[in-house]
Amino acid sequence: MTIPELTRNCFQSGISAVKWAKLCKLFISRSSSDQSSEAIENSISNSVLVLYRSYPGDPALHEYLKYALNDGMISLAVFIATLLQAARNPELHNAATLDMLCRIALDAHYSSGQPNPIGSVVAFDESPIVVLGVVQDALQLLEIAHTLPVSHFHQLTTSSSELLILLLSCNPDMTQISTTQAAVHYQTVNDLLLNFQLLPGLREVLEHFERQLRKLMGDDAKLAREAQMMHTMQLTLGRGxxxxxxxxxxxxxxxxxxxxxxxxxxxxxxxxxxxxxxxxxxxxxxxxxxxxxxxxxxxxxxxxxxxxxxxxxxxxxxxxxxxxxxxxxxxxxxxxxxxxxxxxxxxxxxxxxxxxxxxxxxxxxxxxxxxxxxxxxxxxxxxxxxxxPSLRSEAQDAGMTLETYLETKLSGEGDEPWTLLSRIRREPGSHIAFGDFVKQRFADATSQLDIEAMGHICKLLYHDQALDALSLHIKTSELVAYALQFFELYTCETVGDPQTALSHIGDVVMFLQSFQSNTFSVDGKTTSSEFLKLTAEVYHYNSLTGGDLTIFNAWLKALFESEGIEDTILRSTQPKTLLRVAASLVLHAIGSTVEGKMNMDTLRNGVMYFTDPLLNWTLLRRLSIVKIFSVFSQQLWGLVKKLEYEVLSQWVLVYHGKNILDKPYKQR
Structure with a gap:
């Protein structure tokens, strides 16, 4: 629940202004937000003003605003600032509505008994830059008032003129604003004086304001130097x-x-x-x-x-x-x-x-x-x-730089890296340091062929949000190039635990499959990921030759002839070769089962290996799955046996992350 939602629900439920105010106060008292009082006032005021777009001139909304001003929930200065900002939106360009809102502000000032608008329509300690910004909004409202259809019952030009006069009488310190900002105000004031019939009192005030601005801008040479920025400011402020x-x-x-x-x-x-x-x-x-x-x-x-x-x-x-x-x-x-x-x-x-x-x-x-x-x-x-609290402040408390702090936490075990990754995504201030750490980790792991470090960082990054955050700060194409170089060079031949190493290789492959491009470069070396697309290709047994045939036969025995996966076969197999023949292995086993050459338990046990981190990455290509279903669809559905369907579902759920057997067999 937010303040805007609370206000909308109260209004649409016909709740009175008094009760609405009490509910807002209760919500604020129980909220854990550390928003400033001014931010809360802004939220309350805007929560009502936004409803005028759908309910122009609604009396209940007037009562909400009047009560909030009288009760002190919203200061008059905040209400005027938010009102003038809201008036920029074309959906609120209704003369009657805007006139009534201006009247609420004017009545609140006049009834306060304060002769000086400073401390009323603007805060006592408000920055001159902010005050002149509100003045600019009031100038825009006056321009809008002269372009809207005339109403016999509502005089928006009069009320907006009165409000502008009050704001201009606050006499902000003009010396604190830049020539650029002065030029923007000058252009707006000049347009109003030349193009519209203004009230006599307002024209005099605006002419005085124009003289102040002209004096501040100085000579023509200085103005010309900032002309480019002035035109840009005019556009940004709503002039087009x-x-x-x-x-x-x-x-x-x-x-x-x-x-x-x-x-x-x-x-x-x-x-x-x-x-x-x-x-x-x-x-x-x-x-x-x-x-x-x-x-x-x-x-x-x-x-x-x-x-x-x-x-x-x-x-x-x-x-x-x-x-x-x-x-x-x-x-x-x-x-x-x-x-x-x-x-x-x-x-x-x-x-x-x-x-x-x-x-x-x-x-x-x-x-x-x-x-x-x-x-x-x-x-x-x-x-x-x-x-x-922020990651930067935590790093300082620990006596570390932010980069070192992130490296220490992200290299940890268990849930700590994932928790930190979630925090990093929510703190944009940490993204640069995070990007520097990731880029360095990829470079170091590749140069040292450190499979544990490379697998760990790839696993962390196999999430769209993390990659999105990184891609705004570092070239993710370089990360892919490092990962491709690593994959080309690495073998399990001398590693102590080849099964764990192969699982880490799987994390590298899953990271690589997040990218669609083919060619990547880093440090003057260009690599290609084209081979990843070929993993969906299915090779007939008779088409395999040389090393591919040797690897195919060895893995067929290990997976589907109950020999099991030993370290020897892992050490002797290039990960790239295993990736290439994996889909063909499963298809060959399914075909053998359909032909009665392999029993169902053997097929099921072999396919189960592909649901484990050791091999699940070899079949994590959507095209591989589509290929199997397209080739064997008629044969599979012709069997009409639940066990055969379950075997494929075990494999498919690895990719989709859910079991498609949740529904009874007859419903599928």
């Missing part, structure tokens, strides 16, 4: 969603570029190739600096290096761009809430993550030196006192 490729800010092209880098992140030119990505974004015509917040902190580090190399004098502009990007992103509570909900859903939780996405981003920017602590505090007041 799609622009042509000839414009100064081609959002569509940039979005497609970023999407491609992420979608093909496992390749040589995907997200993990930071230098390539940074150079691509830097030299792309009309690159959009402000959208870099969608990328990873380490990409921003690489991007910053590229910018400083190209133009060392642009460092200050880069810092301003970074702060403006954060300013925009962290105020989009609607988008961040959706992201937090998606993260919680992916983790299988009903409540939001303990660390909101915005705070996680700020922490990583601090760690990478992209942001100063004093600046981070202006975006998130609670970050200075945030002591949420």
């Amino acid at each position: 969603d799609i622009v042509g490729s000839s414009s100064n800010s081609d959002l569509v092209s940039l979005s497609l570029t970023l999407h491609t880098l992420i979608n093909f992140r496992a390749g040589d030119f995907g997200a993990a190739n930071l230098q390539y990505c940074a150079a691509l974004l830097l030299h792309c015509p009309d690159y959009d600096v402000e959208n870099l917040h969608r990328w990873l902190p380490q990409l921003l580090v690489a991007f910053e290096k590229c910018i400083n190399t190209e133009n060392p004098s642009s460092e200050s502009d880069w810092k301003h761009a970074m702060q403006n990007a954060l300013f925009i992103v962290l105020r989009r509570n609607d988008v961040l809430s959706v992201c937090d909900s998606m993260i919680a859903q992916a983790e299988g939780n009903s409540s939001p993550p303990s660390q909101p996405l915005g705070r996680c981003l700020l922490k990583e920017l601090l760690v990478h030196g992209l942001l100063e602590q004093r600046v981070a505090v202006t975006f998130d007041h609670g970050i200075a006192n945030d002591n949420t």
